[in-house]
Amino acid sequence: MDDSHPTPAAKSSLVFVFLVVLIDMLGFGIIMPVLPKLITSITGDTLSGAAVYAGWLAFAYAAMQFVFGPIIGNLSDRFGRRPVLLGALGGYAIAYMLMGFSASILWLFAARIIAGVMGASFSTAYAYIADISPPEKRAQNFGLIGAAFGLGFIIGPAVGGILGEYGTRLPFFAAAALAALNLVFGFFMLKESHPPEKRRPFDIARANAVVALRGLHGQNKIVFWYATALTVWMTAHVVYPIIFAFYAMEAFGWSEWTVGMALACVGLGAAIVQGLLIRVLIPRIGERNAVIIAALSMAISSVFYVVAGPDQGWLIFLAIPVGSLQGLFQPSINGLMSNAVSDETQGELQGAVASLQSMASVIGPPLFAAVFAAFTVAGSIYYLPGAPFGLAGFVSLVALAIFLRGYALHCTSDEVEPPADAKTTAL
Known part of the structure; x- marks a missing residue:
């Protein structure tokens, strides 16, 4: 595709892929302000106890993505991207309806399991972008998916806060x-992006994260380091969708409407960074420096959450713009990984990476929910609602260290061309 003169069909397909991700994140964003109230109304538990349920609901969602991410990615390599993306939307509609009618916590778990299977289609959305983007534009175009995440967090929480009233x-x-x-x-409107001549047979033996990444590692070992860094990063990043609403209600007594507006600000920052700023920054500073900025922004912003007292909720509105630069992390690494593998295995790559990210979401929610409960439950040794964010800030620095090690290998590897910013001076 000529990126400078995209056809109307290409434009409509890009819009659709953008909307697939937006709809999923919109649904996820909508539930964030009202989920604490829904869980407490169903279970009669406190916020601390409800947060633990929320952590396990996220665990169920992520576990399904972990299992089905590589399967759906491989299916899209065999049958094309279009049927996978359309099927996911039908599943989303069913899952959200089920959540709306939930009469017990088991209903909520069933709905999140269905949504998790459908959410595994993120791998196909990334593969679609890779199909229609030239290598030098992939990191920037992957930012479109990040922008959909951001807009989902603008519209979703705002709508959830308003409709929740x-x-x-x-x-x-x-x-x-x-x-x-x-x-x-x-x-x-959606056109198929994966032509029949580039498709390969579906092999169930390859349709899991371990086998898929082993094959990709054999093709290019650099991918393993980048995927590991991204997995650790996502472990830290899930603290926001899982804990933020519970944290804000516990620490500051915020209402669903206030939580929704704050989360909308988070989404606005993400949309600006990933939808606009990324297209200016990455060509100028390169993927390496973009990742460094992202990790440091998350670590610095986490300090605000830890130190904010009961009457200092305004500090969170300072932390939000600082932390928004973390949106540079995932598109930058995705661009590096996509350029390091063949066109025929883009779906497999994104499916494996989506599964590893889901592994992070399997680990992160119960972990951060347990930390939140331990530091907020009645009789806790030390009351610190922001403790999960402090832990997340530390984990983001670990992810940065892993990435820098992989990038050093990338610059010296003979298997791939050095990154465009290989000679960029470190920040």
């Missing part, structure tokens, strides 16, 4: 309707 369940029905509408749009 009229009923805790209303936001879920709104998300189901949007997924159904996008399915209709995609059926008529």
